[in-house]
Amino acid sequence: MALAAEPAPDFGGSRATGDRSPAARLLMIGAALLLAVTCLANLAMGPAGTSLSGALADIIQGRELSLRDRVVLWDIRLPRMILACLVGAGLAVSGAILQGLFRNPLADPGIVGVSAGASLGAVTAIVLGATLPFGAWLGRWLVPAMAFLGAWMATLLLYRIATRAGRTSVATMLLAGIALTALAMAMTGFLVYLADDAQLRDVTFWNMGSLAGATWDKIAIAAPLILLPMVVAPFLAHGLNGLALGEAAAGHIGIPVQRLKRSAILMVAMSTGAAVAVSGGIGFVGIVVPHLVRLASGPDHRYLLPNAAILGAALLLSADLVSRTIIAPAELPIGILTAVIGGPFFLFILLRQRGIVDL
Protein backbone atom coordinates (compact mmCIF):
# COMPACT_ATOMS: atom_id res chain seq x y z
CA MET A 1 0.00 0.00 0.00
CA ALA A 2 1.10 3.49 -0.66
CA LEU A 3 1.55 4.55 2.89
CA ALA A 4 3.21 1.41 4.20
CA ALA A 5 6.43 2.75 2.74
CA GLU A 6 6.05 6.09 4.50
CA PRO A 7 8.10 6.59 7.67
CA ALA A 8 6.22 6.94 10.92
CA PRO A 9 5.15 10.56 11.28
CA ASP A 10 7.77 12.61 13.05
CA PHE A 11 6.06 15.19 15.19
CA GLY A 12 9.42 16.68 16.17
CA GLY A 13 9.07 19.74 18.29
CA SER A 14 5.38 20.01 17.49
CA ARG A 15 4.30 17.11 19.69
CA ALA A 16 4.00 19.27 22.77
CA THR A 17 1.84 21.83 20.99
CA GLY A 18 -0.67 19.34 19.60
CA ASP A 19 -0.28 20.99 16.21
CA ARG A 20 0.04 18.29 13.61
CA SER A 21 0.22 20.55 10.58
CA PRO A 22 4.02 20.08 10.21
CA ALA A 23 3.47 16.32 10.03
CA ALA A 24 0.64 16.85 7.55
CA ARG A 25 2.81 19.05 5.35
CA LEU A 26 5.58 16.48 5.50
CA LEU A 27 3.10 13.81 4.48
CA MET A 28 1.96 15.98 1.60
CA ILE A 29 5.50 16.28 0.28
CA GLY A 30 6.09 12.55 0.67
CA ALA A 31 2.81 11.70 -1.03
CA ALA A 32 3.52 14.06 -3.90
CA LEU A 33 6.91 12.42 -4.45
CA LEU A 34 5.26 9.01 -4.36
CA LEU A 35 2.71 10.21 -6.88
CA ALA A 36 5.42 11.45 -9.22
CA VAL A 37 7.26 8.13 -9.00
CA THR A 38 4.13 6.06 -9.62
CA CYS A 39 3.17 8.30 -12.55
CA LEU A 40 6.54 7.75 -14.17
CA ALA A 41 6.43 4.01 -13.43
CA ASN A 42 3.02 3.74 -15.07
CA LEU A 43 4.30 5.54 -18.15
CA ALA A 44 7.48 3.51 -18.30
CA MET A 45 6.18 0.03 -17.67
CA GLY A 46 3.71 -2.14 -19.52
CA PRO A 47 3.36 -5.32 -21.46
CA ALA A 48 4.13 -3.61 -24.78
CA GLY A 49 7.78 -3.20 -23.79
CA THR A 50 8.05 0.39 -24.97
CA SER A 51 10.72 2.19 -22.98
CA LEU A 52 10.00 5.66 -21.70
CA SER A 53 13.66 6.67 -21.52
CA GLY A 54 14.20 5.54 -25.09
CA ALA A 55 11.21 7.53 -26.26
CA LEU A 56 12.33 10.61 -24.29
CA ALA A 57 15.82 10.34 -25.77
CA ASP A 58 14.23 10.21 -29.22
CA ILE A 59 12.19 13.33 -28.53
CA ILE A 60 15.11 15.27 -27.10
CA GLN A 61 17.32 14.40 -30.03
CA GLY A 62 14.61 15.46 -32.45
CA ARG A 63 13.97 11.99 -33.89
CA GLU A 64 10.53 10.89 -34.96
CA LEU A 65 8.91 8.45 -32.54
CA SER A 66 7.89 5.19 -34.10
CA LEU A 67 4.15 4.93 -34.61
CA ARG A 68 4.01 1.99 -32.23
CA ASP A 69 5.76 3.88 -29.42
CA ARG A 70 3.59 6.89 -29.98
CA VAL A 71 0.41 4.87 -29.75
CA VAL A 72 1.59 2.97 -26.67
CA LEU A 73 2.70 6.11 -24.81
CA TRP A 74 0.27 8.71 -26.02
CA ASP A 75 -2.93 6.76 -26.62
CA ILE A 76 -2.66 3.96 -24.07
CA ARG A 77 -0.36 4.63 -21.11
CA LEU A 78 -0.77 8.38 -20.68
CA PRO A 79 -4.59 8.50 -20.73
CA ARG A 80 -4.68 5.48 -18.46
CA MET A 81 -2.28 7.15 -16.05
CA ILE A 82 -4.35 10.32 -15.98
CA LEU A 83 -7.58 8.39 -15.54
CA ALA A 84 -6.09 6.41 -12.64
CA CYS A 85 -5.06 9.71 -10.98
CA LEU A 86 -8.52 11.20 -11.46
CA VAL A 87 -10.41 8.14 -10.23
CA GLY A 88 -8.10 7.49 -7.28
CA ALA A 89 -8.16 11.09 -6.14
CA GLY A 90 -11.91 11.43 -6.75
CA LEU A 91 -12.82 8.32 -4.78
CA ALA A 92 -10.47 9.13 -1.88
CA VAL A 93 -11.70 12.72 -1.54
CA SER A 94 -15.34 11.63 -1.81
CA GLY A 95 -14.72 9.12 0.97
CA ALA A 96 -13.04 11.72 3.17
CA ILE A 97 -15.86 14.25 2.64
CA LEU A 98 -18.58 11.68 3.35
CA GLN A 99 -16.80 10.50 6.50
CA GLY A 100 -16.57 14.06 7.75
CA LEU A 101 -20.21 14.68 6.92
CA PHE A 102 -21.43 11.52 8.62
CA ARG A 103 -18.93 11.98 11.47
CA ASN A 104 -18.10 8.34 10.93
CA PRO A 105 -14.83 6.87 9.60
CA LEU A 106 -16.69 3.99 7.99
CA ALA A 107 -18.84 6.08 5.64
CA ASP A 108 -18.13 5.43 2.00
CA PRO A 109 -19.89 6.09 -1.31
CA GLY A 110 -20.61 2.35 -1.30
CA ILE A 111 -22.63 2.66 1.90
CA VAL A 112 -24.88 5.58 1.08
CA GLY A 113 -26.18 4.02 -2.13
CA VAL A 114 -24.22 6.09 -4.64
CA SER A 115 -22.27 3.11 -5.93
CA ALA A 116 -25.32 0.87 -5.99
CA GLY A 117 -27.19 3.52 -8.00
CA ALA A 118 -24.31 3.77 -10.44
CA SER A 119 -24.18 0.00 -10.73
CA LEU A 120 -27.91 -0.19 -11.43
CA GLY A 121 -27.53 2.43 -14.15
CA ALA A 122 -24.61 0.61 -15.75
CA VAL A 123 -26.30 -2.79 -15.65
CA THR A 124 -29.49 -1.31 -17.12
CA ALA A 125 -27.42 0.06 -19.97
CA ILE A 126 -25.59 -3.21 -20.54
CA VAL A 127 -28.69 -5.39 -20.46
CA LEU A 128 -31.32 -3.21 -22.09
CA GLY A 129 -28.80 -1.36 -24.26
CA ALA A 130 -30.14 0.05 -27.48
CA THR A 131 -33.77 -0.45 -26.46
CA LEU A 132 -33.42 2.50 -24.08
CA PRO A 133 -34.38 5.96 -25.33
CA PHE A 134 -31.18 7.66 -26.55
CA GLY A 135 -29.55 4.22 -26.31
CA ALA A 136 -28.48 4.02 -29.93
CA TRP A 137 -27.58 7.71 -30.01
CA LEU A 138 -25.27 7.49 -27.00
CA GLY A 139 -23.57 4.39 -28.37
CA ARG A 140 -20.52 3.43 -26.35
CA TRP A 141 -21.20 6.29 -23.94
CA LEU A 142 -24.40 4.65 -22.83
CA VAL A 143 -22.89 2.66 -19.94
CA PRO A 144 -20.93 5.52 -18.32
CA ALA A 145 -23.80 7.96 -18.89
CA MET A 146 -26.28 5.63 -17.22
CA ALA A 147 -23.86 4.91 -14.36
CA PHE A 148 -23.48 8.64 -13.74
CA LEU A 149 -27.23 9.13 -13.93
CA GLY A 150 -27.75 6.25 -11.50
CA ALA A 151 -25.30 7.73 -8.99
CA TRP A 152 -26.98 11.12 -9.21
CA MET A 153 -30.50 9.81 -8.90
CA ALA A 154 -29.56 7.73 -5.87
CA THR A 155 -27.91 10.71 -4.19
CA LEU A 156 -30.65 13.21 -4.89
CA LEU A 157 -33.35 10.76 -3.84
CA LEU A 158 -31.46 10.09 -0.64
CA TYR A 159 -31.08 13.79 0.03
CA ARG A 160 -34.79 14.38 -0.54
CA ILE A 161 -35.71 11.55 1.81
CA ALA A 162 -33.40 12.75 4.58
CA THR A 163 -34.31 16.46 4.36
CA ARG A 164 -37.32 17.76 6.21
CA ALA A 165 -38.14 21.40 6.77
CA GLY A 166 -34.73 22.46 5.47
CA ARG A 167 -32.73 20.21 7.76
CA THR A 168 -30.94 17.11 6.55
CA SER A 169 -30.72 14.27 9.02
CA VAL A 170 -27.43 12.49 8.61
CA ALA A 171 -28.63 9.41 10.48
CA THR A 172 -31.71 9.10 8.24
CA MET A 173 -29.47 9.46 5.25
CA LEU A 174 -27.23 6.61 6.35
CA LEU A 175 -30.16 4.30 7.03
CA ALA A 176 -32.04 5.28 3.87
CA GLY A 177 -28.78 4.68 1.97
CA ILE A 178 -28.73 1.09 3.17
CA ALA A 179 -32.36 0.64 2.12
CA LEU A 180 -31.73 2.22 -1.29
CA THR A 181 -28.67 0.03 -1.80
CA ALA A 182 -30.75 -3.09 -1.13
CA LEU A 183 -33.45 -1.90 -3.53
CA ALA A 184 -30.97 -1.01 -6.27
CA MET A 185 -29.24 -4.35 -5.85
CA ALA A 186 -32.55 -6.19 -6.14
CA MET A 187 -33.34 -4.36 -9.37
CA THR A 188 -29.82 -5.06 -10.62
CA GLY A 189 -30.34 -8.71 -9.75
CA PHE A 190 -33.55 -8.79 -11.77
CA LEU A 191 -31.74 -7.32 -14.79
CA VAL A 192 -28.92 -9.81 -14.39
CA TYR A 193 -31.54 -12.56 -14.43
CA LEU A 194 -32.79 -11.26 -17.80
CA ALA A 195 -29.30 -10.92 -19.27
CA ASP A 196 -27.80 -13.24 -21.86
CA ASP A 197 -24.34 -14.76 -21.55
CA ALA A 198 -22.40 -11.97 -23.24
CA GLN A 199 -24.19 -9.33 -21.15
CA LEU A 200 -23.50 -11.31 -17.98
CA ARG A 201 -19.82 -11.20 -18.78
CA ASP A 202 -19.96 -7.43 -19.32
CA VAL A 203 -21.86 -6.92 -16.09
CA THR A 204 -19.38 -9.01 -14.12
CA PHE A 205 -16.38 -7.15 -15.50
CA TRP A 206 -17.99 -3.77 -14.99
CA ASN A 207 -18.58 -4.60 -11.34
CA MET A 208 -14.95 -5.62 -10.88
CA GLY A 209 -13.79 -2.29 -12.16
CA SER A 210 -11.05 -1.51 -14.64
CA LEU A 211 -9.10 1.39 -16.07
CA ALA A 212 -8.44 -0.47 -19.30
CA GLY A 213 -10.88 1.56 -21.34
CA ALA A 214 -9.07 4.85 -20.75
CA THR A 215 -9.29 7.22 -23.69
CA TRP A 216 -8.82 10.96 -24.08
CA ASP A 217 -12.57 11.39 -24.61
CA LYS A 218 -13.34 9.70 -21.32
CA ILE A 219 -10.85 11.95 -19.56
CA ALA A 220 -12.34 15.03 -21.19
CA ILE A 221 -15.74 14.13 -19.77
CA ALA A 222 -14.69 12.83 -16.34
CA ALA A 223 -11.99 15.38 -15.54
CA PRO A 224 -14.22 18.45 -15.00
CA LEU A 225 -16.66 16.39 -12.90
CA ILE A 226 -13.86 15.13 -10.67
CA LEU A 227 -11.71 18.27 -10.62
CA LEU A 228 -14.51 20.67 -9.67
CA PRO A 229 -15.08 18.91 -6.33
CA MET A 230 -11.29 19.00 -5.75
CA VAL A 231 -11.34 22.75 -6.20
CA VAL A 232 -14.34 23.14 -3.88
CA ALA A 233 -13.05 20.71 -1.23
CA PRO A 234 -10.69 23.18 0.53
CA PHE A 235 -13.69 25.43 1.16
CA LEU A 236 -15.48 22.57 2.89
CA ALA A 237 -12.51 21.69 5.12
CA HIS A 238 -13.12 24.18 7.92
CA GLY A 239 -16.79 23.26 8.07
CA LEU A 240 -16.10 19.53 8.16
CA ASN A 241 -13.71 20.07 11.08
CA GLY A 242 -16.40 21.95 12.96
CA LEU A 243 -18.93 19.24 12.20
CA ALA A 244 -16.83 16.85 14.32
CA LEU A 245 -18.14 18.79 17.33
CA GLY A 246 -21.71 17.95 16.34
CA GLU A 247 -24.12 19.84 14.13
CA ALA A 248 -25.36 22.29 16.75
CA ALA A 249 -21.86 23.15 17.96
CA ALA A 250 -20.69 23.56 14.36
CA GLY A 251 -23.45 26.13 13.88
CA HIS A 252 -22.38 27.88 17.07
CA ILE A 253 -18.89 28.49 15.75
CA GLY A 254 -20.35 30.09 12.65
CA ILE A 255 -20.56 27.27 10.13
CA PRO A 256 -23.60 27.38 7.80
CA VAL A 257 -24.31 23.71 8.42
CA GLN A 258 -27.15 23.16 5.97
CA ARG A 259 -25.25 24.79 3.11
CA LEU A 260 -22.19 22.73 3.99
CA LYS A 261 -24.17 19.49 3.89
CA ARG A 262 -25.76 20.37 0.56
CA SER A 263 -22.46 21.25 -1.11
CA ALA A 264 -20.70 18.20 0.31
CA ILE A 265 -23.40 15.85 -0.99
CA LEU A 266 -23.36 17.45 -4.44
CA MET A 267 -19.58 17.25 -4.67
CA VAL A 268 -19.54 13.60 -3.61
CA ALA A 269 -22.26 12.67 -6.10
CA MET A 270 -20.46 14.45 -8.91
CA SER A 271 -17.06 13.00 -8.17
CA THR A 272 -18.13 9.45 -7.32
CA GLY A 273 -20.60 9.34 -10.19
CA ALA A 274 -17.92 10.33 -12.69
CA ALA A 275 -15.29 8.01 -11.21
CA VAL A 276 -17.58 5.01 -11.13
CA ALA A 277 -18.90 5.79 -14.62
CA VAL A 278 -15.46 5.60 -16.22
CA SER A 279 -13.92 2.84 -14.11
CA GLY A 280 -16.66 0.61 -12.72
CA GLY A 281 -16.73 -0.71 -9.19
CA ILE A 282 -13.35 0.05 -7.62
CA GLY A 283 -13.82 -0.35 -3.89
CA PHE A 284 -11.89 0.46 -0.73
CA VAL A 285 -10.01 3.50 -2.04
CA GLY A 286 -12.59 5.83 -0.48
CA ILE A 287 -12.35 4.21 2.91
CA VAL A 288 -8.71 3.12 3.25
CA VAL A 289 -6.93 6.22 1.97
CA PRO A 290 -8.58 8.81 4.26
CA HIS A 291 -8.10 6.45 7.17
CA LEU A 292 -4.38 6.14 6.46
CA VAL A 293 -3.99 9.88 6.22
CA ARG A 294 -5.81 10.35 9.53
CA LEU A 295 -3.49 7.88 11.20
CA ALA A 296 -0.42 9.63 9.87
CA SER A 297 -1.29 13.27 10.42
CA GLY A 298 -4.65 13.59 12.13
CA PRO A 299 -8.20 14.34 11.02
CA ASP A 300 -7.81 18.06 10.21
CA HIS A 301 -9.68 18.28 6.91
CA ARG A 302 -7.58 21.17 5.65
CA TYR A 303 -4.77 18.62 5.21
CA LEU A 304 -6.81 15.43 5.06
CA LEU A 305 -8.59 16.34 1.83
CA PRO A 306 -5.54 17.24 -0.30
CA ASN A 307 -3.44 14.44 1.18
CA ALA A 308 -6.21 11.92 0.50
CA ALA A 309 -6.40 13.15 -3.10
CA ILE A 310 -2.68 12.77 -3.70
CA LEU A 311 -2.39 9.43 -1.93
CA GLY A 312 -5.56 8.11 -3.56
CA ALA A 313 -4.10 8.86 -6.98
CA ALA A 314 -0.76 7.26 -6.07
CA LEU A 315 -2.48 4.22 -4.61
CA LEU A 316 -4.66 3.59 -7.64
CA LEU A 317 -1.69 4.09 -9.96
CA SER A 318 0.27 1.47 -8.02
CA ALA A 319 -2.67 -0.91 -8.07
CA ASP A 320 -3.15 -0.39 -11.79
CA LEU A 321 0.53 -1.02 -12.43
CA VAL A 322 0.29 -4.32 -10.60
CA SER A 323 -3.01 -5.24 -12.25
CA ARG A 324 -1.63 -4.93 -15.74
CA THR A 325 1.79 -6.47 -15.14
CA ILE A 326 1.21 -9.28 -12.65
CA ILE A 327 -0.39 -11.67 -15.16
CA ALA A 328 0.76 -9.90 -18.37
CA PRO A 329 -0.20 -9.93 -21.14
CA ALA A 330 -3.57 -10.58 -19.50
CA GLU A 331 -4.91 -8.07 -16.99
CA LEU A 332 -6.31 -8.51 -13.51
CA PRO A 333 -9.40 -6.34 -12.87
CA ILE A 334 -8.20 -3.57 -10.57
CA GLY A 335 -11.27 -3.79 -8.32
CA ILE A 336 -10.18 -7.29 -7.29
CA LEU A 337 -6.72 -6.01 -6.46
CA THR A 338 -7.86 -3.05 -4.36
CA ALA A 339 -10.21 -5.33 -2.43
CA VAL A 340 -7.59 -8.05 -1.92
CA ILE A 341 -5.05 -5.57 -0.55
CA GLY A 342 -7.46 -3.08 0.97
CA GLY A 343 -9.67 -5.50 2.89
CA PRO A 344 -7.06 -7.24 5.06
CA PHE A 345 -5.07 -4.04 5.47
CA PHE A 346 -8.12 -2.21 6.72
CA LEU A 347 -8.94 -5.04 9.13
CA PHE A 348 -5.36 -4.95 10.41
CA ILE A 349 -5.60 -1.23 11.11
CA LEU A 350 -8.94 -1.64 12.83
CA LEU A 351 -7.67 -4.41 15.08
CA ARG A 352 -4.50 -2.53 15.97
CA GLN A 353 -6.35 0.67 16.70
CA ARG A 354 -9.18 -0.92 18.59
CA GLY A 355 -9.35 0.38 22.12
CA ILE A 356 -6.56 2.94 21.78
CA VAL A 357 -8.51 5.80 20.34
CA ASP A 358 -12.11 5.85 19.30
CA LEU A 359 -11.57 5.95 15.52
Added chain:
Amino acid sequence: MLYAENITVTLRRKTILRDVGLVARPGQVTAIIGPSGAGKSTLLSVMTGDQPCTGRMTLNGRDVFETAPRVLARMRAVLPQASALAFPYTVAEVVRMGMVDPHAQGDLLHQALDRVGLAGYEARYFQELSGGEQQRAHLARVLLQVWQPVRETGPCWLFLDEPVASLDIGHQLQVMQIARDFSDQGGAVVMVMHDLNLTAMSADSVLILAQGRALVQDSPAKAFTRDMLSRAYGCNLAVNRVPDSGVFILPQTAGLTPGQHDTAQDAGLRLHPQTGSAMR
Protein backbone atom coordinates in the same frame (compact mmCIF):
# COMPACT_ATOMS: atom_id res chain seq x y z
CA MET B 1 -29.35 42.98 26.09
CA LEU B 2 -31.18 39.74 25.61
CA TYR B 3 -34.97 39.90 25.52
CA ALA B 4 -37.07 36.79 25.28
CA GLU B 5 -40.81 37.35 25.30
CA ASN B 6 -43.72 34.92 25.15
CA ILE B 7 -41.46 32.05 24.16
CA THR B 8 -43.53 28.95 23.45
CA VAL B 9 -42.09 25.70 22.15
CA THR B 10 -44.26 22.77 21.16
CA LEU B 11 -42.73 19.47 20.15
CA ARG B 12 -44.95 16.63 18.98
CA ARG B 13 -48.02 18.38 20.40
CA LYS B 14 -46.37 18.53 23.82
CA THR B 15 -45.74 22.02 25.10
CA ILE B 16 -42.17 22.24 26.41
CA LEU B 17 -42.17 25.99 27.13
CA ARG B 18 -45.24 28.15 27.60
CA ASP B 19 -45.08 31.95 27.44
CA VAL B 20 -41.64 32.19 29.00
CA GLY B 21 -39.94 35.56 29.24
CA LEU B 22 -36.36 36.33 30.18
CA VAL B 23 -34.19 39.43 30.30
CA ALA B 24 -30.40 39.16 30.54
CA ARG B 25 -27.96 42.04 30.75
CA PRO B 26 -24.29 42.52 29.92
CA GLY B 27 -22.20 42.69 33.06
CA GLN B 28 -24.37 40.09 34.73
CA VAL B 29 -24.54 36.36 35.20
CA THR B 30 -28.05 35.10 34.55
CA ALA B 31 -28.90 31.58 35.66
CA ILE B 32 -31.80 29.36 34.64
CA ILE B 33 -32.72 26.77 37.22
CA GLY B 34 -35.51 24.30 37.74
CA PRO B 35 -36.11 20.58 38.05
CA SER B 36 -35.24 18.12 35.28
CA GLY B 37 -37.65 18.37 32.39
CA ALA B 38 -38.62 21.94 33.23
CA GLY B 39 -37.40 23.12 29.81
CA LYS B 40 -34.11 24.75 30.84
CA SER B 41 -32.00 23.40 27.99
CA THR B 42 -34.80 24.02 25.50
CA LEU B 43 -34.93 27.65 26.59
CA LEU B 44 -31.16 27.89 26.16
CA SER B 45 -31.38 26.47 22.64
CA VAL B 46 -34.07 29.02 21.81
CA MET B 47 -31.65 31.74 22.90
CA THR B 48 -28.82 30.30 20.78
CA GLY B 49 -31.07 30.14 17.72
CA ASP B 50 -31.22 26.35 17.50
CA GLN B 51 -34.80 25.76 18.59
CA PRO B 52 -37.62 27.23 16.51
CA CYS B 53 -40.29 28.79 18.71
CA THR B 54 -43.07 31.30 18.74
CA GLY B 55 -42.49 34.56 20.53
CA ARG B 56 -39.77 37.17 20.26
CA MET B 57 -36.10 36.65 20.97
CA THR B 58 -33.48 39.33 20.40
CA LEU B 59 -29.79 39.46 21.24
CA ASN B 60 -28.04 42.83 21.14
CA GLY B 61 -31.12 44.05 19.29
CA ARG B 62 -30.92 41.38 16.59
CA ASP B 63 -33.41 38.64 15.88
CA VAL B 64 -31.27 35.52 16.37
CA PHE B 65 -33.34 33.51 13.90
CA GLU B 66 -32.65 36.07 11.17
CA THR B 67 -28.92 36.40 11.82
CA ALA B 68 -26.29 34.49 9.84
CA PRO B 69 -24.32 31.85 11.80
CA ARG B 70 -21.07 33.66 11.03
CA VAL B 71 -22.32 36.90 12.57
CA LEU B 72 -23.80 35.14 15.59
CA ALA B 73 -20.56 33.24 16.14
CA ARG B 74 -18.69 36.49 16.71
CA MET B 75 -21.34 37.67 19.14
CA ARG B 76 -21.91 34.64 21.32
CA ALA B 77 -20.38 31.28 22.18
CA VAL B 78 -22.25 28.21 23.38
CA LEU B 79 -21.00 25.48 25.69
CA PRO B 80 -23.12 22.38 25.07
CA GLN B 81 -23.73 19.60 27.54
CA ALA B 82 -21.26 16.76 27.07
CA SER B 83 -21.21 15.63 23.44
CA ALA B 84 -19.21 13.06 21.50
CA LEU B 85 -16.40 14.24 19.25
CA ALA B 86 -15.89 12.46 15.95
CA PHE B 87 -12.33 11.54 14.92
CA PRO B 88 -9.17 11.68 17.08
CA TYR B 89 -8.49 15.42 17.28
CA THR B 90 -5.97 16.72 19.79
CA VAL B 91 -7.01 19.15 22.53
CA ALA B 92 -5.20 21.96 20.71
CA GLU B 93 -7.08 21.23 17.49
CA VAL B 94 -10.43 21.19 19.26
CA VAL B 95 -9.81 24.41 21.18
CA ARG B 96 -8.54 26.16 18.07
CA MET B 97 -11.89 25.46 16.36
CA GLY B 98 -13.24 28.21 18.60
CA MET B 99 -10.96 30.77 17.01
CA VAL B 100 -13.57 32.45 14.83
CA ASP B 101 -11.64 35.69 14.63
CA PRO B 102 -8.76 35.17 12.20
CA HIS B 103 -7.12 38.41 13.31
CA ALA B 104 -6.84 37.36 16.95
CA GLN B 105 -3.52 38.40 18.44
CA GLY B 106 -1.13 36.49 20.63
CA ASP B 107 -0.93 33.04 22.04
CA LEU B 108 -4.61 32.76 22.90
CA LEU B 109 -4.71 28.98 22.67
CA HIS B 110 -2.38 28.56 25.63
CA GLN B 111 -4.01 31.34 27.60
CA ALA B 112 -7.42 29.73 27.12
CA LEU B 113 -6.17 26.30 28.19
CA ASP B 114 -4.40 27.86 31.15
CA ARG B 115 -7.60 29.62 32.13
CA VAL B 116 -9.51 26.33 32.49
CA GLY B 117 -6.59 24.54 34.20
CA LEU B 118 -5.57 22.42 31.21
CA ALA B 119 -2.15 23.93 30.50
CA GLY B 120 0.11 21.31 28.93
CA TYR B 121 -2.81 19.29 27.55
CA GLU B 122 -2.36 20.60 24.00
CA ALA B 123 -1.11 17.38 22.41
CA ARG B 124 -3.40 14.98 24.27
CA TYR B 125 -6.14 13.27 22.29
CA PHE B 126 -9.48 14.75 23.25
CA GLN B 127 -11.00 11.28 23.60
CA GLU B 128 -8.37 10.32 26.18
CA LEU B 129 -9.53 13.00 28.58
CA SER B 130 -11.92 12.36 31.44
CA GLY B 131 -15.44 13.71 31.22
CA GLY B 132 -14.63 16.72 33.37
CA GLU B 133 -11.49 17.50 31.39
CA GLN B 134 -13.40 17.26 28.11
CA GLN B 135 -15.96 19.67 29.51
CA ARG B 136 -13.21 22.14 30.43
CA ALA B 137 -11.51 21.72 27.04
CA HIS B 138 -14.81 22.69 25.41
CA LEU B 139 -15.00 25.64 27.80
CA ALA B 140 -11.55 26.74 26.62
CA ARG B 141 -12.79 26.53 23.00
CA VAL B 142 -15.85 28.57 23.88
CA LEU B 143 -13.82 31.18 25.77
CA LEU B 144 -11.47 31.51 22.82
CA GLN B 145 -14.46 32.27 20.61
CA VAL B 146 -15.42 35.33 22.67
CA TRP B 147 -12.02 36.14 24.14
CA GLN B 148 -12.88 39.85 24.27
CA PRO B 149 -15.99 40.18 26.46
CA VAL B 150 -16.81 43.42 24.68
CA ARG B 151 -16.23 43.96 20.95
CA GLU B 152 -16.72 47.15 18.97
CA THR B 153 -20.03 45.67 17.85
CA GLY B 154 -21.28 45.28 21.40
CA PRO B 155 -21.02 42.96 24.39
CA CYS B 156 -20.33 39.26 23.83
CA TRP B 157 -22.41 36.45 25.26
CA LEU B 158 -21.56 33.15 26.85
CA PHE B 159 -24.31 30.53 26.90
CA LEU B 160 -23.37 27.64 29.18
CA ASP B 161 -25.48 24.50 29.48
CA GLU B 162 -24.70 23.00 32.89
CA PRO B 163 -21.06 24.06 32.85
CA VAL B 164 -20.22 22.45 36.20
CA ALA B 165 -22.22 19.24 35.82
CA SER B 166 -19.28 16.84 35.58
CA LEU B 167 -16.72 18.78 37.61
CA ASP B 168 -15.27 18.39 41.09
CA ILE B 169 -15.83 21.19 43.56
CA GLY B 170 -12.50 22.90 42.92
CA HIS B 171 -13.14 23.12 39.21
CA GLN B 172 -16.77 24.07 39.81
CA LEU B 173 -15.57 27.14 41.68
CA GLN B 174 -12.98 27.83 38.98
CA VAL B 175 -15.63 27.75 36.23
CA MET B 176 -17.98 29.99 38.24
CA GLN B 177 -15.09 32.43 38.65
CA ILE B 178 -14.50 32.41 34.88
CA ALA B 179 -18.17 33.25 34.31
CA ARG B 180 -17.96 35.96 36.98
CA ASP B 181 -14.83 37.51 35.43
CA PHE B 182 -16.37 37.45 31.95
CA SER B 183 -19.38 39.42 33.15
CA ASP B 184 -17.26 41.77 35.29
CA GLN B 185 -15.38 42.73 32.11
CA GLY B 186 -18.63 43.71 30.42
CA GLY B 187 -19.69 40.44 28.82
CA ALA B 188 -22.91 38.61 29.52
CA VAL B 189 -23.31 35.07 30.81
CA VAL B 190 -26.47 32.97 30.62
CA MET B 191 -26.26 29.52 32.11
CA VAL B 192 -28.40 26.54 32.93
CA MET B 193 -27.62 25.34 36.45
CA HIS B 194 -28.54 22.48 38.72
CA ASP B 195 -26.58 23.48 41.77
CA LEU B 196 -28.65 25.94 43.78
CA ASN B 197 -25.85 27.04 46.08
CA LEU B 198 -23.37 27.78 43.32
CA THR B 199 -26.17 29.69 41.60
CA ALA B 200 -26.95 31.65 44.74
CA MET B 201 -23.25 32.44 45.11
CA SER B 202 -22.49 33.69 41.61
CA ALA B 203 -25.62 34.66 39.71
CA ASP B 204 -26.90 38.22 39.56
CA SER B 205 -30.25 37.13 38.28
CA VAL B 206 -32.01 33.81 38.31
CA LEU B 207 -34.99 32.50 36.35
CA ILE B 208 -36.86 29.63 37.96
CA LEU B 209 -38.58 27.32 35.49
CA ALA B 210 -41.01 24.57 36.38
CA GLN B 211 -43.04 22.49 33.96
CA GLY B 212 -42.34 24.81 31.06
CA ARG B 213 -43.40 27.99 32.85
CA ALA B 214 -41.33 30.78 34.32
CA LEU B 215 -42.12 31.17 38.02
CA VAL B 216 -39.98 34.22 38.69
CA GLN B 217 -36.90 36.11 37.55
CA ASP B 218 -35.06 38.08 40.20
CA SER B 219 -31.84 38.19 42.19
CA PRO B 220 -31.12 34.91 44.05
CA ALA B 221 -31.72 36.63 47.38
CA LYS B 222 -35.24 37.55 46.30
CA ALA B 223 -36.08 34.60 44.05
CA PHE B 224 -34.86 31.86 46.36
CA THR B 225 -37.67 31.79 48.85
CA ARG B 226 -38.87 28.74 50.69
CA ASP B 227 -42.20 28.96 48.92
CA MET B 228 -40.81 29.42 45.41
CA LEU B 229 -38.17 26.68 45.57
CA SER B 230 -40.55 24.23 47.21
CA ARG B 231 -43.08 24.86 44.47
CA ALA B 232 -40.50 24.46 41.70
CA TYR B 233 -38.84 21.31 42.98
CA GLY B 234 -41.79 19.62 44.65
CA CYS B 235 -40.08 19.19 47.98
CA ASN B 236 -39.93 21.33 51.08
CA LEU B 237 -36.69 23.30 50.91
CA ALA B 238 -35.49 25.57 53.68
CA VAL B 239 -33.59 28.66 52.64
CA ASN B 240 -30.91 29.85 55.02
CA ARG B 241 -29.11 33.15 55.15
CA VAL B 242 -25.45 33.97 55.65
CA PRO B 243 -24.88 37.48 56.95
CA ASP B 244 -23.79 39.77 54.08
CA SER B 245 -23.44 37.06 51.48
CA GLY B 246 -26.83 35.89 50.37
CA VAL B 247 -28.67 32.65 50.77
CA PHE B 248 -27.95 28.92 50.81
CA ILE B 249 -30.01 25.79 50.77
CA LEU B 250 -29.06 22.90 53.01
CA PRO B 251 -30.51 19.63 51.72
CA GLN B 252 -30.31 18.18 55.22
CA THR B 253 -33.02 20.58 56.29
CA ALA B 254 -35.34 19.67 53.43
CA GLY B 255 -38.64 17.94 53.92
CA LEU B 256 -41.16 16.53 51.49
CA THR B 257 -44.26 18.41 50.56
CA PRO B 258 -47.60 16.65 50.92
CA GLY B 259 -48.54 14.68 47.86
CA GLN B 260 -45.01 13.42 47.41
CA HIS B 261 -45.36 10.65 49.96
CA ASP B 262 -46.06 7.98 47.39
CA THR B 263 -42.52 8.45 46.14
CA ALA B 264 -41.16 9.17 49.58
CA GLN B 265 -38.61 6.41 49.61
CA ASP B 266 -37.22 7.39 46.25
CA ALA B 267 -37.22 11.08 47.09
CA GLY B 268 -35.79 10.47 50.54
CA LEU B 269 -32.80 8.79 49.00
CA ARG B 270 -32.26 11.71 46.75
CA LEU B 271 -32.35 14.25 49.51
CA HIS B 272 -29.68 12.67 51.65
CA PRO B 273 -26.50 13.47 49.73
CA GLN B 274 -24.12 15.96 51.18
CA THR B 275 -24.31 18.52 48.41
CA GLY B 276 -27.23 20.34 46.91
CA SER B 277 -26.15 19.36 43.42
CA ALA B 278 -27.37 15.83 43.88
CA MET B 279 -30.89 17.12 44.25
CA ARG B 280 -32.11 16.56 40.70
